[in-house]
Amino acid sequence: MIHSMTxxxxxxxxxxxxxxxxxxxxxxxxxxxPHLRLPESFRDLEGAVREALRNGLSRGKVECTLRFAEDxxxxxxxxxxxxxxxxxxxxxxxxxxxxxxxxxxxxxVLSWPGVLVADAADPQALNKTALGLFKQAxxxxxxxxxxxxxxxxxxxxxxxxxIDGEVAALRELVPQMLATQRQKILDRSAELQAELDPQRLExxxxxxxxxxxxxxELDRLSTHVSEVRRxxxxxxxxxxxxxxxxxxLNREANTLGSKAxxxxxxxxxxxxxxxxxxxxxxxxxIE
Numbered sequence: 704m705i706h707s708m709t710x711x712x713x714x715x716x717x718x719x720x721x722x723x724x725x726x727x728x729x730x731x732x733x734x735x736x737p738h739l740r741l742p743e744s745f746r747d748l749e750g751a752v753r754e755a756l757r758n759g760l761s762r763g764k765v766e767c768t769l770r771f772a773e774d775x776x777x778x779x780x781x782x783x784x785x786x787x788x789x790x791x792x793x794x795x796x797x798x799x800x801x802x803x804x805x806x807x808x809x810x811x812v813l814s815w816p817g818v819l820v821a822d823a824a825d826p827q828a829l830n831k832t833a834l835g836l837f838k839q840a841x842x843x844x845x846x847x848x849x850x851x852x853x854x855x856x857x858x859x860x861x862x863x864x865x866i867d868g869e870v871a872a873l874r875e876l877v878p879q880m881l882a883t884q885r886q887k888i889l890d891r892s893a894e895l896q897a898e899l900d901p902q903r904l905e906x907x908x909x910x911x912x913x914x915x916x917x918x919x920e921l922d923r924l925s926t927h928v929s930e931v932r933r934x935x936x937x938x939x940x941x942x943x944x945x946x947x948x949x950x951x952l953n954r955e956a957n958t959l960g961s962k963a964x965x966x967x968x969x970x971x972x973x974x975x976x977x978x979x980x981x982x983x984x985x986x987x988x989i990e
Contacts, residue, residue: 704938706990707851708732708763714840716832721773723833725840729848731988732764740768743816744826751834759841761940762990769833787818848990855985856935862982863928866952866975870924873959873971877917880965917968920959924975927952942989949983 708731715724737756739749748769756765790812798804812818931948934941956979960972 704849705852705856705935705941706845706848706938707855707988708848708942708990709988710844710847710851712840712844712847714836714843716836718832720829721771723829723836724770724772725833725837726768726770727765727840727844729760729763729765729844732762735760735762736764738764738766740766742769742771745769745771745830745833748830748834748837752837755834755838755841759845760990762942765844767837769837771829771833782813783818786815787812790815790818852989855989858985859931859935859982862978863931865978866924866928869971869974869978870921870928873917873968874921876965876967876971880968917959917962920955920962924952924955924959927955940990942986945986945989946983949979949986952979953983 708729710727710729712727713725715722717723735757737753739752741748741752752767756767791807794807794812798807927948931945931952934944934948953976956972956975959975960969963969963972
């Protein structure tokens with residue numbers, strides 16, 4: 704099973720000390736690129752969160768946002784006197800460098816992070832809860848990426864069926880198109896009332912057939928289609944492999960277009976390029 708790199712997940716848990724919530728958003732990226740937004744009091748979680756992401760995902764830009772709405776109702780406020788003293792001392796040191804410093808406002812001291820604190824819960828216990836909630840959100844994100852991957856595989860297989868149809872139809876048309884082209888040359892020579900050397904005419908027709916031979920390109924297209932189907936069925940981190948196969952399919956379609964000598968073969972080459980481009984856009988989202 705293949706997985707998409709585009710997904711969203713949210714997990715929330717309310718406790719006696721407040722409400723924790725994680726939001727995870729992932730989009731396509733060449734590598735795994737995590738972006739963490741954590742409150743200052745949860746910075747110790749960063750290493751564990753990154754490790755969980757490395758173990759759970761292989762590619763994608765993943766934004767992880769943690770929010771903590773603390774429930775401080777009815778809880779006594781506490782002042783960290785040591786931190787407040789350090790802040791006041793630092794402010795007085797700076798004030799001594801100024802000719803007419805403004806007086807220090809106590810409310811500004813209290814608003815400094817870490818000075819005014821509530822009767823908070825055990826930070827280790829809170830971190831453990833937050834990490835468990837993150838893993839829950841990560842599981843939801845992976846499930847979402849998996850569901851999206853199933854839909855992507857369906858879309859790709861539909862395009863592969865269409866490519867198979869174009870290739871099969873062109874295989875049947877090639878002999879007919881060559882015969883039509885041969886007849887056009889004969890009719891043109893008749894109109895010009897030109898007497899052509901039969902051997903020279905045959906050589907020209909053979910050269911035309913060689914230049915217009917697309918059997919090799921059609922065979923390679925079929926081979927690449929089979930390989931794409933195999934990769935989709937095998938699953939896993941298949942995005943890079945599929946992207947390479949899209950390039951190969953596009954290469955054969957371009958060659959097919961350059962050899963086109965009939966409006967029907969030209970149209971078939973255009974149809975193939977459209978289908979391959981549609982697939983390439985979808986493959987960019989595959990992990």
